[in-house]
Amino acid sequence: MGKGYGAMTSAALFWFDWQEISDAGHATYGAYAYRQLLPLIARYGELETGTICMFFDGDCIAEGGLEIPCQGFEEQLCLSAVERRGTDRCYVVAAYSSGALDLNKLHQPLGRAKAIGYLGKTSCTGMKIDDFVQLTGSMSLEFSLRLSGSKLNKVSFAFVGDQQLREWGFDPVASPDAGT
Amino acid sequence: MPESRSYGRIVFRPGEPYAPTPELTEKIQHLIGAGKYRSALDELFAILARNPADPEALTLALIVLSASRTTQIQSAEPLGPRYLYDRRLDPLCAVCSQCGSSWVASNVKFADLKTRLSMMNPVGLQCNNCSFTLCRKCLKSIYFGGGMGVFNRSCPKCATETLGVPVYPTGRPPMQLGRRPEHVAALIVFREGPVPPGREYIEELAEARSPDALDDKAELIGVPVNPWPDDIESHARDKLAVFVGAGRISSAGALDPEAATLTDESGTRVHLVKMYQAPPSAPIVPVEDEPSIDAEVLRCRIPELRAAADRLHPGVNRLVGRMLVEHLERLAVPSQAGRLAGETWSALFSTEVLDTSREGLLETLRKALLADQHEWAEVDRPEIRLVLSSIPQASAARAQAYFTGGYLAFVERQRLEASAGGKGFGHWIVCSDGQNVTIHLSCCPAEAEALMLLAQDLMTAAEWARGMGR
Numbered sequence: 001m002g003k004g005y006g007a008m009t010s011a012a013l014f015w016f017d018w019q020e021i022s023d024a025g026h027a028t029y030g031a032y033a034y035r036q037l038l039p040l041i042a043r044y045g046e047l048e049t050g051t052i053c054m055f056f057d058g059d060c061i062a063e064g065g066l067e068i069p070c071q072g073f074e075e076q077l078c079l080s081a082v083e084r085r086g087t088d089r090c091y092v093v094a095a096y097s098s099g100a101l102d103l104n105k106l107h108q109p110l111g112r113a114k115a116i117g118y119l120g121k122t123s124c125t126g127m128k129i130d131d132f133v134q135l136t137g138s139m140s141l142e143f144s145l146r147l148s149g150s151k152l153n154k155v156s157f158a159f160v161g162d163q164q165l166r167e168w169g170f171d172p173v174a175s176p177d178a179g180t
Numbered sequence: 181m182p183e184s185r186s187y188g189r190i191v192f193r194p195g196e197p198y199a200p201t202p203e204l205t206e207k208i209q210h211l212i213g214a215g216k217y218r219s220a221l222d223e224l225f226a227i228l229a230r231n232p233a234d235p236e237a238l239t240l241a242l243i244v245l246s247a248s249r250t251t252q253i254q255s256a257e258p259l260g261p262r263y264l265y266d267r268r269l270d271p272l273c274a275v276c277s278q279c280g281s282s283w284v285a286s287n288v289k290f291a292d293l294k295t296r297l298s299m300m301n302p303v304g305l306q307c308n309n310c311s312f313t314l315c316r317k318c319l320k321s322i323y324f325g326g327g328m329g330v331f332n333r334s335c336p337k338c339a340t341e342t343l344g345v346p347v348y349p350t351g352r353p354p355m356q357l358g359r360r361p362e363h364v365a366a367l368i369v370f371r372e373g374p375v376p377p378g379r380e381y382i383e384e385l386a387e388a389r390s391p392d393a394l395d396d397k398a399e400l401i402g403v404p405v406n407p408w409p410d411d412i413e414s415h416a417r418d419k420l421a422v423f424v425g426a427g428r429i430s431s432a433g434a435l436d437p438e439a440a441t442l443t444d445e446s447g448t449r450v451h452l453v454k455m456y457q458a459p460p461s462a463p464i465v466p467v468e469d470e471p472s473i474d475a476e477v478l479r480c481r482i483p484e485l486r487a488a489a490d491r492l493h494p495g496v497n498r499l500v501g502r503m504l505v506e507h508l509e510r511l512a513v514p515s516q517a518g519r520l521a522g523e524t525w526s527a528l529f530s531t532e533v534l535d536t537s538r539e540g541l542l543e544t545l546r547k548a549l550l551a552d553q554h555e556w557a558e559v560d561r562p563e564i565r566l567v568l569s570s571i572p573q574a575s576a577a578r579a580q581a582y583f584t585g586g587y588l589a590f591v592e593r594q595r596l597e598a599s600a601g602g603k604g605f606g607h608w609i610v611c612s613d614g615q616n617v618t619i620h621l622s623c624c625p626a627e628a629e630a631l632m633l634l635a636q637d638l639m640t641a642a643e644w645a646r647g648m649g650r
Binding site: 076083110112114118119120 | 542615617
């Protein structure tokens with residue numbers, strides 16, 4: 001069982017084709033992906049009102065068979081695109097949020113902005129935190145960030161500098177106090 | 181047996197051997213005995229829809245139709261014009277060479293009797309040499325005119341034989357509009373005179389001349405025509421363009437409607453136009469058309485294409501894969517006899533091109549829904565230039581707006597580009613709002629004689645108006 005952040009939780013996987021990002025000239029595709037996502041989180045996350053969110057990321061290297069949950073036609077299209085490319089060509093940012101940040105709100109702006117290599121989002125609706133951590137583990141994703149209000153603990157995150165994070169509205173914390 | 185004048189492709193000839201279908205005769209006998217003439221013909225129509233010349237079904241139909249009019253009218257299931265005018269019965273009918281009236285040549289049942297046949301007051305007579313046929317009414321006017329009982333019945337056409345019985349079927353001209361695989365969207369009745377035809381009138385007319393319009397719950401529209409023009413077909417086309425432009429009827433099917441002009445029971449001229457929905461939704465095997473070798477060859481590929489689609493990963497892959505195959509399957513019907521010829525159509529029906537199309541459509545659709553805009557990809561192959569479009573709208577009316585300059589202009593540009601390279605042009609279009617999905621296909625083959633297909637739902641009213649005016 002999870003430790004319980006209350007009923008208002010959302011969990012999602014944001015899928016990127018790292019090859020496309022690299023081919024477009026971005027040396028670090030992880031940095032590119034977070035540079036698309038974090039400003040949106042700052043905009044939609046209501047950081048001052050108790051948003052709590054954990055981020056996991058990495059190339060999707062499946063340990064055995066993967067069962068990715070999805071909802072609806074568009075998310076099926078996303079998984080279809082992942083399947084065509086092969087999961088190991090995908091860079092995934094997995095997020096589990098509790099509180100004011102609705103992760104679904106990040107998807108549409110990413111699509112409209114035509115973020116390079118963005119394949120789409122799949123939802124893990126109703127998933128407990130323990131199951132979500134287990135899923136990210138099976139995809140070989142690593143715990144990278146923990147957001148609590150505007151406070152951003154950089155667990156293993158080094159893609160964006162503190163100055164930039166502050167400009168977006170975050171309060172970066174160098175020493176992680178990670179944990180669930 | 182004379183070489184009959186044939187109005188249809190098929191004319192029934194008694195005595196043709198056939199292997200009886202187990203229990204069919206008993207079943208028809210039972211239905212006739214119970215006065216269920218409509219049920220009996222329904223059974224036989226199902227067979228004739230598959231094989232319009234089936235000798236057993238035609239023989240049994242002739243027996244069903246041989247019941248006396250009184251018996252039949254008083255039965256549990258009397259036969260109305262819907263049945264009596266059905267095209268599947270055309271091979272059983274004889275037509276008067278003088279006045280054009282027709283009747284079921286039921287006395288032909290006795291034709292294989294080895295004895296000389298003598299009939300009192302026959303419905304008609306026929307020349308055994310040239311098949312010249314006269315109905316009873318014309319017979320009287322020719323041979324018994326002026327009240328003189330002249331029994332010289334030599335054939336007025338070839339004069340080599342005496343007219344006699346039995347009268348063999350000659351086939352009759354169609355009494356009903358044809359049936360296509362597509363769903364009937366609208367039946368428009370143009371009637372001579374200042375008064376618009378009412379619903380009751382139209383329904384009665386449709387029951388006799390186009391019953392599938394009633395079965396499909398098509399929209400019924402009556403239009404008064406006063407005065408009746410010399411060219412009613414042009415007049416009707418203009419009116420239809422106005423209806424389409426005003427959104428009163430769907431544009432689907434309006435470029436390829438079916439029409440007929442006739443005179444109703446009161447002698448008033450009527451022009452019927454039947455419009456079909458596109459894409460077709462209810463495949464029915466047409467009565468008269470025989471499968472062409474081209475349609476048949478392509479149709480033979482359908483099971484393989486369907487099996488390939490069924491092997492796909494469940495979900496959207498399989499869904500889109502199946503939709504593409506089903507779209508092609510609806511095209512490869514006998515009514516497209518000879519029109520699916522050539523390399524362009526053959527390419528569209530190939531596993532390789534279908535796989536490429538599906539993968540490309542899934543990818544463009546994902547992008548289209550993400551970016552909320554029309555996304556498309558091109559595939560250049562030796563025999564076809566293929567465009568794969570995805571539009572983030574399920575409604576065709578909204579999807580039209582995504583073609584800058586209009587759908588037809590887009591198709592024309594692509595067609596010209598393809599034909600410059602000696603290729604045909606194929607265009608799959610997926611429209612989806614993320615929940616509902618529709619698929620359209622355009623095809624401009626390199627071969628001039630092959631079927632050119634347009635995604636008619638994507639044409640704007642203005643494009644329809646231009647199209648109808650051509």
